[in-house]
Amino acid sequence: MKRRTMKRFSTPGTAPGTVSAAVEAAAGPLAISLVAFDAEGYEERRLASLAEVPPASPGKKLWLRLIGHDPVLLNQLTERFGVHPLVLEDVVNVGQRPKVEDYESHLFIIVDTVRRNDGSYQEEQVSLLLFDGLLISVQERESDLFQPIEERLRSGRGKARAMGLDLLAYAIIDTVVDHYFPVLEQISDQLEEIEESLLESPDHEDLEALYSLKRDLLRLRKATWPLREMVSGLGRGDSHLMGPETRLYLRDVLDHTVQIMEVVEACREMATSLTDLYVSSLSNRMNGIMKVLTVIATIFMPLTFLAGIWGMNFNPEAGRLSMPELNWAWGYPFALGLMAAVAIVMVVAFKRRGWF
């Protein structure tokens, strides 16, 4: 999740509604497909240009799917459907905060998701434009994000084709939001693994993994707060494009976003708590190391000193008090015994302090 600390920003001072040059260069070809369905039928085809979109007809529900950010084609949205240039700017400069804006004739919705992709995470912005009789969705790139929804429409299971476009928009938002759960579950699992590893033995790799997770969580949090705002705004809004039944369902999505936020916060607390655990464990281990050193030093320093004493070269013949013990028959055993006694006393003292 490296690339998305902030939205793709234009050079300060460019005219509002401008699609930044960097985007123009990077954008691939735009794939357009149109799904038309009503209670009876379902049709899906690829379009070459927006001009092919048929005019709205009562009862017919059109879902126009755009994939990729071709600025030329996108500008046609303004001409054909009266979309505001600021909307196009937000569609193209991905990394926007999720939001909903009510432009009388249509609702503009941005929703972000995060998906697992080969071990790393990938952010993806989905833009929705909900008109009367037409839903336009814009994705960054080809993906299977909406596949379950397409499948349901295609198969016509249950009341799938009977649902209005507002319910379809809900289904898309719901799908996008639910993609956070497996990501969070994985992060939660990783945190538990790190905790176990830390409690056993603190490791520098654990710390790196922890910091990587913390950064991910920071980004997830930045993503989920506006998500909740957006869903709640969509549910509370008074647009005629959202039916009462759909608002009921949105209440359910709201519950999910709140739960996502709570899990993110819980994970963040756990991560912070694990950083403390790492330091505590290191301190603890340091104590262990220092104990070993101190025990060894405290036992052997006095012994080595004693050995040093009797290694001195004072001449025993120089006087009666000049190291007479060197010539005693029991001098050596006595010296060894004294050393053993000192060692034993030390060991006992450490045992008493609970250092073993």
Add this chain to the structure above:
Amino acid sequence: MKRRTMKRFSTPGTAPGTVSAAVEAAAGPLAISLVAFDAEGYEERRLASLAEVPPASPGKKLWLRLIGHDPVLLNQLTERFGVHPLVLEDVVNVGQRPKVEDYESHLFIIVDTVRRNDGSYQEEQVSLLLFDGLLISVQERESDLFQPIEERLRSGRGKARAMGLDLLAYAIIDTVVDHYFPVLEQISDQLEEIEESLLESPDHEDLEALYSLKRDLLRLRKATWPLREMVSGLGRGDSHLMGPETRLYLRDVLDHTVQIMEVVEACREMATSLTDLYVSSLSNRMNGIMKVLTVIATIFMPLTFLAGIWGMNFNPEAGRLSMPELNWAWGYPFALGLMAAVAIVMVVAFKRRGWF
């Protein structure tokens, strides 16, 4: 309290109101029992299917108890009582946030509890559906959670049978909420034990116990915030199913939930504070260890050096200044005396610094 960091989530993209496949497999048989009571009488029996539930009759109060999550039987709730599929989804996918939803004809209430169970904690979600003349409760598994309430109804003590179903719903919520208290008391006791143990001697087991408690508290906190919201929403709501007397009682439950939240927060602060205490105590003990090491090293290093000096093999006959002390009669006692003097000076210096 391992299993419940988040709700049981369905695969992203499944149709709303779907009972997830994993649940279908895991769900045991559904036990149905019906309690019918009014001011005069009380009757309790097991039902084989929801079809046996008698139609509502004025004055008769029915309490339908479902235990377990059999999706087939639950789907009958929709057919028989007009329960929304989203409600069933929430009933089955346990781990939902406590909430209350007003569906005109009935109130849908989710409330979670935590209970002590053989040393560990067990979360349990209770779902309530309050109709006019009928209360449906759904539990995850067979338990004695509602036993005191059944007992009161059965014995007909006080005005137990005279109470309306809203008061029965209150009684259930009250019981469920009050189960937090013994759990919190135990956690609070454990924290005090850990504190005492830490102040005496910091231990790695204390740290592990502390982190386990912290995780428990994190989950409890996640559970209690929405609990308060739910109870407050239930009391403030304008459903005709909740009488004014019951709202008065709900104010009391609200007090309890607020108190639970406060105790949880206090425990969390205490836990954080104990983590700091652990580190402080470790630092303190490390200081003690280092003092021992330093005292020993500082006393014996100079002494060993002195012994090393007189252990050198310079030939006393090589010159007048070549270690003449080795041949002095008082050389050895003088050496020992010098060593003793150095040791005493050191000890006194350490005493002055307060290192003993």
Add this chain to the structure above:
Amino acid sequence: MKRRTMKRFSTPGTAPGTVSAAVEAAAGPLAISLVAFDAEGYEERRLASLAEVPPASPGKKLWLRLIGHDPVLLNQLTERFGVHPLVLEDVVNVGQRPKVEDYESHLFIIVDTVRRNDGSYQEEQVSLLLFDGLLISVQERESDLFQPIEERLRSGRGKARAMGLDLLAYAIIDTVVDHYFPVLEQISDQLEEIEESLLESPDHEDLEALYSLKRDLLRLRKATWPLREMVSGLGRGDSHLMGPETRLYLRDVLDHTVQIMEVVEACREMATSLTDLYVSSLSNRMNGIMKVLTVIATIFMPLTFLAGIWGMNFNPEAGRLSMPELNWAWGYPFALGLMAAVAIVMVVAFKRRGWF
């Protein structure tokens, strides 16, 4: 302040309004006294039962004081004055959050205080029931809490006897709230003592004292937040039992509670800050200890090594390069001089680093 992390809770599932069994056993005899006063006179007497309370008469103000929690007598409050059973439950299960509840005919007020008592703190819950013409106060145990108020009434100084019962209730709340100030002052003083002690030399006893204060502050905080809410609610409420003049005075109590909260928060921050100070001071001292050890080791290890060199037993007669220095007349002085030079170089190096 050990006992009172949470309210005394009943077994989950007991009927609402039940006085818990534990309380029934522990409750001592209930002392009842009645103070009757009006602008002209003042009368005070002990009652044997609530039956002796005279009926309300215009102009006459009655203050009924109950001390202790005898459940039998308390139940008479319901019969005689129509007090709700939930109120009695809150009166008896002490440790409730301060609150005010408006039961049309009377106001129910709970207010908690903390008092110094032989070095430790004692929490005490005071319950007030304000009727038209009657104020009932319930205390946990005999104490001199209300003595200044009694004194003022008894002496009839100023306009003491002219005040209404709402002003009397205010006076009681004011007195109870003001008892927090001396407690907080003492805690604040103790914190300053600990800070001074920590800046001088960090001590394990300081840490214990600090943690004990932290726990006390945590409890005080839990007590004072709802206190503010209660006083503010009482002032904003629209009960006819509270006159406008009394509301003016309550604004003053509100100021005090806000100030108490601020002092508690300030003390808590100071306590947290002192924990950090403790760790900083320990680290600082550890640095001092390590410096001593390092200086000693760094000076004596090279010296001891040098002494070891010339203590080797290579035979000077084995060759020209085999320790010829042992037989030089100036060998020994040179060795000592070299050692002194090494020591001086080391000391100078440490001085330069500022380690002395």
Add this chain to the structure above:
Amino acid sequence: MKRRTMKRFSTPGTAPGTVSAAVEAAAGPLAISLVAFDAEGYEERRLASLAEVPPASPGKKLWLRLIGHDPVLLNQLTERFGVHPLVLEDVVNVGQRPKVEDYESHLFIIVDTVRRNDGSYQEEQVSLLLFDGLLISVQERESDLFQPIEERLRSGRGKARAMGLDLLAYAIIDTVVDHYFPVLEQISDQLEEIEESLLESPDHEDLEALYSLKRDLLRLRKATWPLREMVSGLGRGDSHLMGPETRLYLRDVLDHTVQIMEVVEACREMATSLTDLYVSSLSNRMNGIMKVLTVIATIFMPLTFLAGIWGMNFNPEAGRLSMPELNWAWGYPFALGLMAAVAIVMVVAFKRRGWF
């Protein structure tokens, strides 16, 4: 800023509106001076008692300045101007939170300031009573706080004498509030000095200075939050005593108080951050010390051991393998060479690890 953690509190239970005994004793004589001015003229004189204050006359603006807290004189405020006893209590018991209270006929304003005074800070409470045609200000002690305002009035520069009493009250509040800026600037400077000192070498004195600043900031914060509330309340209030022009100016003071709060918060964060920096720097330095110790020990311990080996007294004549090296002609040079090699290997290894 030692004295003023909390307001001067009376013994719990004293009648409301009582001036505490401690204050009565400590209060010095009350200095009264009256400034009368209108667009044309300006007059200033000392009064002996409040009785000398002339009655209000249209167009004439009176500013009554009281300095000191003589309770007898203050009580005359009640008799003469109908000031509420609770107001007097707040005027005298300094250390009150800034606040504004609207008593119909007059506004009661408390505002606190902090001033530099010989290196330490001094808190001062200013109480204002704004009547129609009369402004009463009460200060704790003689000071030059209002000197610039007097000066402007005296000189009659600009439209100074044309301003209403509400604008005079504003000017006083503005002056009082602006005194926070130089204090904050000094604290901010001190924090930067400490930071520089810490980055160079962490020092115990820095820590003490930091804790002293932290305590000061804690008090400033406690003072500034209610200040903002007060100014905002004054601006929003609907008293007829505050003209619309003055409210415009108050918006400016509000900006200042918000900025003061922000600077206080920023300083507090910086202070917390510096405490961390202190610990980090200590850890860093400890690392340095430990490296020195480890390098020395790791080089000299093996060398000393080698010297010890050849210092053993095994008899070379006891056998062919019994220390034959002692009698080799190149034994000693070889031993020294081996030691040098060990030392060089160690030094190289440390260099590789970047420990030098």
Add this chain to the structure above:
Amino acid sequence: MKRRTMKRFSTPGTAPGTVSAAVEAAAGPLAISLVAFDAEGYEERRLASLAEVPPASPGKKLWLRLIGHDPVLLNQLTERFGVHPLVLEDVVNVGQRPKVEDYESHLFIIVDTVRRNDGSYQEEQVSLLLFDGLLISVQERESDLFQPIEERLRSGRGKARAMGLDLLAYAIIDTVVDHYFPVLEQISDQLEEIEESLLESPDHEDLEALYSLKRDLLRLRKATWPLREMVSGLGRGDSHLMGPETRLYLRDVLDHTVQIMEVVEACREMATSLTDLYVSSLSNRMNGIMKVLTVIATIFMPLTFLAGIWGMNFNPEAGRLSMPELNWAWGYPFALGLMAAVAIVMVVAFKRRGWF
């Protein structure tokens, strides 16, 4: 970003609306230029004084640009356009919080920016006065801040010259706000660099860089909170000077400010987290150092002691137990073997503990 912890404050007590003396001295000459444009044309010229500004004419849009803070010229704004003295004070005393004030005939807007300038950051306050038909902008100093806007006007591209002055004001605010993005991006990059460096090897320079960034972020945060408030206030305000289209665009700027705030907060958390990482890494490294020391000491201390034993000078001829091993043929090899065995045991023990 050193200078600007707080606004440039005047001496407490100076009359409101006074331009402080310090500013008067520092202020350079004021450059005045006037841009007049309408749908058809565009004209730009330098003015010598405000007197040259032509009167407003319908359809003609005037943009008056003032650069520098010459108090004399600024005072003409009051005379010529009726600007309030408090506004001039805020224009001159730079470092104000961003804000919008509605003076009926004109809107007063302050907006701050931060720009990269030769490695360091430079704060700049832009003041806007939006009249009907006239926009006055005041900058601190000559800069290319508005160059892209001028360019668009000059070239007349798109509908640049058709836009109203409210949209021009919007364009200026948008430009100013967007300048935060590159600054934040750079800070974000620096934080990542520091993190990588810390994970590799903690360094004192990293710490200094981190603290410098933290201080910068603290200031950015102080700047961005009121920015959001200002933009939101401008959008919500009911001034007739802001058209509905412009309010739509302001919603976009609001999104940007919210995003800036979020990035600042995220960076601040990351910075805090990195401080912890620094300490963790130091602890970790300390553990490594201590391990080396302990391993060396634990291996060589016993060996040195053994060498010391056999270096003692007990006379082998004094008795049978007096160091007979010295005269054994295999004594020396046995001693070396014993030492090797001890060393091997130690090394194996450390390996088992994972210390290598």
